[in-house]
Amino acid sequence: MTLYLGWRVAILGFASLQLLLLAAVIAVQTPNALANRLLTAFLIVLVGVVTPYTIGFAGAYDAWRWLTFAPLALTLALPPLLFAYTHALVRGRLPPRFGLHLLPPMIQLGYTLTCFALPLDAKWSWYTGSHARFVSPAFELALLVSLGLYAVWSLRLLNRYRRDLAQARSDDDRFATGWLARVIVALVAVLFLYAAFTLWDWLSGGIDFFQETGLYLSLVVIGLYLAIEGWRHTTLRFPVLDGAAADPTAVETPVVPDWIAIATDFDTRLRQAGWATEPDLGLQVLARRLATNTGRLSRAINLGLGVNFSSWINGVRAEAVAAALDTGSRDDLLTLAFDAGFSSKASFNRAFQARYGVAPSRYRRGVSDRDFRPPLPEMRRAVR
Structure with a gap:
């Protein structure tokens, strides 16, 4: 069966290649090494999310139906990785109990691998039946909840960092504004995109593959923006603060000083x-x-x-x-x-x-x- 290399495939494929190249460049930068590795992981996962649509527009699933449930799109990994990137920049470490943050995407991966291993007839029957009716909407809802929660947590983290930074640095505006806020804006933008297309899908009784083109074009644009700006900020060292010195009542003394x-x-x-x-x-x-x-x-x-x-x-x-x-x-x-x-x-x-x-x-x-x-x-x- 012939593959079709149309404009959708060209744009998504080229953008995915650019994301992978930028991810490779960011991964080898030594300043902010932990944060850079997390951003690299986010970009790779994003390429994985886009890939089923890239090859789908080319007709790969029609040519090779066994690709159904190929473990590429781990959407639930995107929010925690972007939050962890922000946390690593301002705290210098992973979020507490980060393994629990990765539990939902690991469940998603385990489910996808299990379904991918099914015989072709059983796989297709499950994909068009119970998966489409129950499992896929559950994952979509979980993604929306995850995006919302991590957007709120990221905003709280940024606000605390701004407060602590103002207590510890005189050049605090170099770090507290701009890039970190734009990361959160990107997270919120992804939330609204997924919410809009999910709502469209539910209200219309289902949208087809091609009607989701706008969603995935928007995702690669956001991904390229984060990748380019992330690369530009790889050498900017954010002061690591724990907030201890910022609290004026952290230590109490028997006699109140003047x-x-x-x-x-x-x-x-x-x-x-x-x-x-x-x-x-x-x-x-x-x-x-x-x-x-x-x-x-x-x-x-x-x-x-x-x-x-x-x-x-x-x-x-x-x-x-x-x-x-x-x-x-x-x-x-x-x-x-x-x-x-x-x-x-x-x-x-x-x-x-x-x-x-x-x-x-x-x-x-x-x-x-x-x-x-x-x-x-x-x-x-x-x-x-």
């Missing part, structure tokens, strides 16, 4: 030494220089200044830029920002706006305005 006085001392020493000009200044490094521990420093910042670590350091940097503007500096704003220790234009604008309530450019124009009144010198309290 956190305002302690924080004022830390703040004075930071300014005198000029440490805030270091773009990657972190909680641990600063604690060593101040001859204290991260827990005490974190509590002093939270309870004494009313802000988190990132807001404190970036507030000091914003004050340095404002001081330069007050003295009439004509340097470019971005030059002043980088000299003060900011690592990006976005973080500079955000921190300056939070500290002074106006954009840096507006502040510069106001310096020459006799009616301009800069905000009070007290640092604004950050939302915790």
Whole structure:
């Protein structure tokens, strides 16, 4: 029987080849090695999910019916692998009890292998009968539930990481925004795609092979995006945080210290030494220089200044830029920002706006305005 190499086969086949090549490149990158291996596994599984449709559009199942139930599409492995990738980036390890996360895809694999081993007549009878009526809808429902749960868990993980990172790093926006959020968006996009096509299938009484073309074209587009962006982020080391230093009440002492006085001392020493000009200044490094521990420093910042670590350091940097503007500096704003220790234009604008309530450019124009009144010198309290 003749195979048909139409446009669907060409697009899905070429995209699958690209995904496998990118997976191979990502797998050998040593920074973030665990996360990279998990992303590689996700991409390989995604190619497996797409492959039955690629060969199906070519007519392979008509030519070789024994391919029915070929153990290629482990859809239930996609959500936990993508969640584990995110977890490995921000925590440096697999999620707790990760073996349990892989139990549903292992059940799916065991079921598929069992059905694949059946005699051809029995296999086809099962495929068109009980599998189509009961098992396949059950797996579809399980996938939707899994996608929803892992999207929620990933969002919680990201929110905790953002909170902890703001307590431990002054360049937290380099890591807490962007890529990790887009991974979650991709997970949610897959959820909506599967939900839409599943709902269409259930309401219409069943859609055929070709009507699902849009689903699998969308999946390879999402996969290629994750693969390319994942490859771009293979060398970016996300600070591994356990959250212990971020909790201002983690350690209780019999006598309540004067956190305002302690924080004022830390703040004075930071300014005198000029440490805030270091773009990657972190909680641990600063604690060593101040001859204290991260827990005490974190509590002093939270309870004494009313802000988190990132807001404190970036507030000091914003004050340095404002001081330069007050003295009439004509340097470019971005030059002043980088000299003060900011690592990006976005973080500079955000921190300056939070500290002074106006954009840096507006502040510069106001310096020459006799009616301009800069905000009070007290640092604004950050939302915790």
